[in-house]
Amino acid sequence: MHEPTSETIEPVLHPGASAEKLVSPLSATSASQIASDRQVLEKLVFSNLQEAKVSRRWNIGLRLAWLVFAVAVFWVLRNDNAPANNPTSVHTATVEIKGEIASGTDSSAENIVLAMRSALEDSGSKALVLVINSPGGSPVQAGIINDEIHRLKAVYKKPIYAVVEESCASAAYYIAAATDKIYVDKASIVGSIGVLMDGFGFTGLMDKLGVERRLMTAGENKGFLDPFSPQTEAQRKHGQLMLNQIHAQFIEAVKKGRGDRLKETPEMFSGLFWSGQQAVEMGLADAMGSLDMVARDVVKAEDITDYTRRENVAERLAKRFGAAVGSGAWQAMRSSVNLR
Numbered sequence: 247m248h249e250p251t252s253e254t255i256e257p258v259l260h261p262g263a264s265a266e267k268l269v270s271p272l273s274a275t276s277a278s279q280i281a282s283d284r285q286v287l288e289k290l291v292f293s294n295l296q297e298a299k300v301s302r303r304w305n306i307g308l309r310l311a312w313l314v315f316a317v318a319v320f321w322v323l324r325n326d327n328a329p330a331n332n333p334t335s336v337h338t339a340t341v342e343i344k345g346e347i348a349s350g351t352d353s354s355a356e357n358i359v360l361a362m363r364s365a366l367e368d369s370g371s372k373a374l375v376l377v378i379n380s381p382g383g384s385p386v387q388a389g390i391i392n393d394e395i396h397r398l399k400a401v402y403k404k405p406i407y408a409v410v411e412e413s414c415a416s417a418a419y420y421i422a423a424a425t426d427k428i429y430v431d432k433a434s435i436v437g438s439i440g441v442l443m444d445g446f447g448f449t450g451l452m453d454k455l456g457v458e459r460r461l462m463t464a465g466e467n468k469g470f471l472d473p474f475s476p477q478t479e480a481q482r483k484h485g486q487l488m489l490n491q492i493h494a495q496f497i498e499a500v501k502k503g504r505g506d507r508l509k510e511t512p513e514m515f516s517g518l519f520w521s522g523q524q525a526v527e528m529g530l531a532d533a534m535g536s537l538d539m540v541a542r543d544v545v546k547a548e549d550i551t552d553y554t555r556r557e558n559v560a561e562r563l564a565k566r567f568g569a570a571v572g573s574g575a576w577q578a579m580r581s582s583v584n585l586r
Contacts (some may be wrong), residue, residue: 288414337549338541339365339374347383347391347417355390358421362394366402367554371543373405376425377537382416385441385492386557392499396425407544409433409537410434415519420496423503427544429535430522436530441502443471443485484510506528 341361347353366375382388395406408414408422410430415438422428430436461475470481497515501508507529508514514528525531535544542548 277440283462291463294456299385312515330346335370335549336372336550337370338547339368339371339544339551340377340537340552340554341365342377342379342552342554343421344377344379344420346381347385347387347421349384350555351383352554353380353387354392355387357393358391361553361555362398362406365551366398367402368551368553371404371551372547373407373538374407375472376408376421376542377411378408378414378418378422380415380418381413382418382438385420385496388417388420389495389499391421391501392424395421400428405506407543409435409535409540410522410531416440420499423500425503427533428525429533429540430531431536432521432523432534434522434525435550436522437518437519439496439515440515441489441496442517443489457525506530 262441286290320417341358343353345351345353345360349355351357361373362376363369399406405426406424408425408428410422410428411434412431413435414422414430415435419437419439461472467481467484471477483502493515499513509527509529511528514530520528520530522531526533537550538548541550
């Protein structure tokens with residue numbers, strides 16, 4: 247009998263036999279792993295390519311969007327609020343004066359004056375109607391508009407009327423007084439021919455709280471109207487003198503515009519306001535009437551064209567992102583005089 251042997255039996259390679267058929271199980275596993283890694287790598291590369299394409303498309307889209315936005319802003323700036331200089335059919339021109347009359351608002355002197363000029367320059371406009379609904383505002387802005395109304399009437403020889411909706415008080419009436427005629431609703435609020443300068447004083451409260459105000463000035467009256475500093479009698483008199491002067495200017499403008507139509511009373515220039523019906527009786531207004539009535543029966547041109555300048559998208563963006571910088575400090579520093 248032959249005893250078992252522990253020698254390794256080498257495979258016999260027959261002539262013509264393929265070496266590929268003799269790959270060991272370990273080699274087969276390695277090949278499979280390589281193939282699997284290759285597939286994963288291909289997927290990663292493909293995924294990166296897809297992400298790059300998507301990112302590139304987004305970048306292109308964003309650039310196109312900004313381009314469209316820039317073109318739109320340019321178009322709005324170029325065409326919005328453009329003066330209506332081309333001859334048009336016969337119509338009644340209107341300009342709205344609504345809300346606070348102040349610099350930087352829709353009812354600023356700049357906007358109102360430009361709108362009035364555009365309206366009167368149009369050869370098709372027979373008259374201009376100011377549609378007013380305002381509680382008042384800056385005497386400076388109102389004074390500029392008042393002066394311009396007198397000038398424009400002389401230049402264009404066209405009548406300018408005022409139609410009051412809910413309110414025509416203080417600075418708004420300062421403007422209306424320059425027009426040829428004022429039409430109101432019987433319940434409109436009209437008048438308030440006066441001037442005020444408002445603010446607060448916290449000196450007594452600061453003393454109770456033990457708060458010390460540290461204000462350095464060059465000039466003894468530089469802190470005039472500072473709410474945390476006491477007001478001297480000389481400063482109070484100076485402020486009152488200034489208010490009286492502006493009030494006198496207001497009264498003069500009203501008398502110049504209304505003339506003999508005013509039925510002056512001691513209370514007329516006291517700052518009180520009246521209903522539209524009372525205003526007509528006092529000569530502060532001429533008659534009851536709406537915009538449609540004035541266009542139809544007074545101007546004799548029922549077609550109405552609005553020339554009001556309104557803040558466009560580009561201007562709103564400019565104010566939001568840049569033009570309003572520092573406005574908080576400005577508002578804190580100034581103590582404005584208002585006709586309201």
